[in-house]
Amino acid sequence: MKKCPNCGSEMEADVNFCTVCGTDLRNVSAANDQENLNGQSKDSSKSNSVNKLQENETFSRVTAAVKNFDKDSLWNWFLTSWKTPSANQKGEKWYGIVTILIEMVLFIWGTVFGIKKAIIQITGINTSNNTEFQNNFNQVFHSLTIDLFLAIFLLGAGVVVGSYFAHKFVNEKSPAFLDYTNKIVQLSNINAIVVLVVTLLSFIDYKGLISIISLLALFAGLLFLIAGAVSICEGHGENRDSFWGVIIYVIIMLVVAGVVCLILKNQVISQAQTIFGNFTKSFFNY
Structure with a gap:
């Protein structure tokens, strides 16, 4: 206009x-x-x-x-959780998730390296003489790493999600999921030390220290399970008895463990057959 x-x-x-x-x-x-x-x-x-x-x-x-x-540094969060696991702390929401993931990676890294080293020591396999066999051998352990991570991840997720669901069943109000995860990890934060020890021992001598490593790994798993159960009982305004929440939590974990076993059973057997099958072929042909 x-x-x-x-x-x-x-x-x-x-x-x-x-x-x-x-x-x-x-x-x-x-x-x-x-x-x-x-x-x-x-x-x-x-x-x-x-x-x-x-x-x-x-x-x-x-x-x-x-x-x-x-x-509210991560280090202070760890120190307080080691001294007083049930202390009421306020940390960043990512503390728990990141801690669990780092522990998983360290544990799997050390465990797979230790198993690989132990198999070579026990069987006397010399992968450097056969490039094809070496590639197959490394591929098997690459698959083993993925399978092991999947198993531990599913079990860890089962603990956190199962405990959170049971907590919501028992209590009228529940904290945010990440805050609840922080609480579980805080209760079991001694696992950070245990996982570091397991990783170091795996790199030093997995074959000779297999009993100690297995006991420490079992201890870490049980501690994490217990932390999930204890977190269910720490709530306000209970609608239902916390005992029933723990029962639900146990049932969820049994289902998760069964699913993990079904998923990984055939894969682990197949990988073991591949390792020793290739070893037999290498032994007779080279």
């Missing part, structure tokens, strides 16, 4: 003269376009200001998160 500068009437954009007073409007459009450009420039400036404000807010949040991390 064009606006007549003389009488103020508005015309269509393609009109060259005012239909009311006859004023020449051929140069008016350029002035309106300039106003539009100025308006767009102002809008762009406002948009840039908003973006800068959002960036500053994001930076402030990150800075605040770093400061909070310094106050």
